[in-house]
Amino acid sequence: MKSVSSQASRHELPDASGHFGPYGGMYVPETLVTPLFELAEAYGEAWADEAFHRELERQLKAYAGRPTELYFAERLTGHLGGARVYLKREDLLHTGAHKINNALGQALLAKRMGKKRVIAETGAGQHGIATASVCAKLGLECVIYMGAVDMERQALNVYRMRLCGAEVRGVEAGQKTLKEAINEAMRDWVTNVRSTHYVLGSALGAHPYPMMVRNFHKVIGEETRRQIVAAEGRLPDEMVACVGGGSNAIGFFFEFLEDAGVRLVGVEAGGSGISPGRHAARFEGGRLGVLQGCKTFILQNPDGQIDLTHSVSAGLDYAAIGPEHAYYRDLERIDFAYATDAEALEAFRLCARTEGIIPALESSHALAYTAKRAPRMSPDSILVVNLSGRGDKDVQEASRLIDAAGETP
Numbered sequence: 001m002k003s004v005s006s007q008a009s010r011h012e013l014p015d016a017s018g019h020f021g022p023y024g025g026m027y028v029p030e031t032l033v034t035p036l037f038e039l040a041e042a043y044g045e046a047w048a049d050e051a052f053h054r055e056l057e058r059q060l061k062a063y064a065g066r067p068t069e070l071y072f073a074e075r076l077t078g079h080l081g082g083a084r085v086y087l088k089r090e091d092l093l094h095t096g097a098h099k100i101n102n103a104l105g106q107a108l109l110a111k112r113m114g115k116k117r118v119i120a121e122t123g124a125g126q127h128g129i130a131t132a133s134v135c136a137k138l139g140l141e142c143v144i145y146m147g148a149v150d151m152e153r154q155a156l157n158v159y160r161m162r163l164c165g166a167e168v169r170g171v172e173a174g175q176k177t178l179k180e181a182i183n184e185a186m187r188d189w190v191t192n193v194r195s196t197h198y199v200l201g202s203a204l205g206a207h208p209y210p211m212m213v214r215n216f217h218k219v220i221g222e223e224t225r226r227q228i229v230a231a232e233g234r235l236p237d238e239m240v241a242c243v244g245g246g247s248n249a250i251g252f253f254f255e256f257l258e259d260a261g262v263r264l265v266g267v268e269a270g271g272s273g274i275s276p277g278r279h280a281a282r283f284e285g286g287r288l289g290v291l292q293g294c295k296t297f298i299l300q301n302p303d304g305q306i307d308l309t310h311s312v313s314a315g316l317d318y319a320a321i322g323p324e325h326a327y328y329r330d331l332e333r334i335d336f337a338y339a340t341d342a343e344a345l346e347a348f349r350l351c352a353r354t355e356g357i358i359p360a361l362e363s364s365h366a367l368a369y370t371a372k373r374a375p376r377m378s379p380d381s382i383l384v385v386n387l388s389g390r391g392d393k394d395v396q397e398a399s400r401l402i403d404a405a406g407e408t409p
Helices: 007-011 030-047 050-064 074-080 099-112 126-138 148-153 155-163 178-192 209-217 219-232 247-256 323-330 341-355 361-376 392-404
Strands: 023-027 070-072 084-089 117-122 141-147 167-171 196-198 238-242 263-271 287-291 293-298 334-340 382-387
Touching: 023 323, 030 050, 030 099, 030 178, 030 209, 050 099, 070 219, 074 084, 074 341, 074 361, 084 219, 099 117, 099 126, 099 196, 099 209, 099 247, 117 126, 117 178, 126 141, 126 155, 141 148, 141 178, 148 155, 148 167, 155 167, 155 392, 167 178, 178 196, 209 219, 209 247, 209 323, 219 247, 219 382, 238 247, 238 361, 247 263, 247 323, 247 382, 263 341, 263 361, 293 323, 323 334, 334 341, 334 361, 341 361, 341 392, 361 382, 361 392
Parallel strands: 084 382, 117 141, 117 196, 141 167, 238 263, 238 382, 263 334
Antiparallel strands: 023 293, 070 084, 287 293
């Protein structure tokens, strides 16, 4: 296992132009260049302001429910054999997932900037409900863009967003999923940039978003480090998280990048198989390109047209991965694997049956990898999984798929 060479290096990235090595940057229409520079400046001032941090920490504790527990999954460990499995319980947060860490941070930044209107995109709906909830709390107008296909399979979260006062705008273009929702949100921002802040939900897009989202989520790894040392007296041997754009994973991994003895594994969506249009595993057939503001690994054809994607999980069904993940993969610091739809559904049921915890289908991809990996590790090994969200939103869709396969829950 490799580590980043110095403690300062991870904090020095991205560079001033928003690059993580060859990845990242700011590839946007000219009308957004100035607003992005203004956002980067406002974020830098806020991040250096102790009063901003105190307010964010207060809201994360009182409203979101931090710190979250690090839970020893005793029955899951016994079932799998091998490594001791811990779950970082981001599913216990208000609104049901890690997304509220970033939504709170960006909404507080929007208020500081004098913006009265917030827009966001969402796939699985967890970022959408987090943003809608925070906007309700802070008195901000809120518009959420969501692909029509995702609205159908995440109907519960759509209702929750509307209940919190958000306007949810369905997107009928293309595959009607996350990529198209981001396109519409960016069009809105171009039109209304003076009054509107775009709360981008993952660690991708144009600078400064990958940096901001990472920093608002790194509390996950900071807590995990303290908690695992308190529980086991040492750091884990391996840490696992699902990766769509990569927000939960980079927040979980960031504190451990310097620790060569800790293996970091991101698990992508293998869909129904690694062939064009049937998966969303960017490192299985993807190539370098530019999409929606940044240079990174993208599923695309030789002509540069974006491939269709598929995943049982709306939150992982995206053609690109965050640029920081691509950078650390090149350094061989973060390894990547994938889990198929069938494996994720089986892990979804396994976690529920052994621990009474229903995980999000996104998180179930990390659990599917764990189900294969833990038995190959020694009993004195420690494996920590980021349980990035809870599965209430996915029960209806999972039930439909399990029934269609002729299986029992």
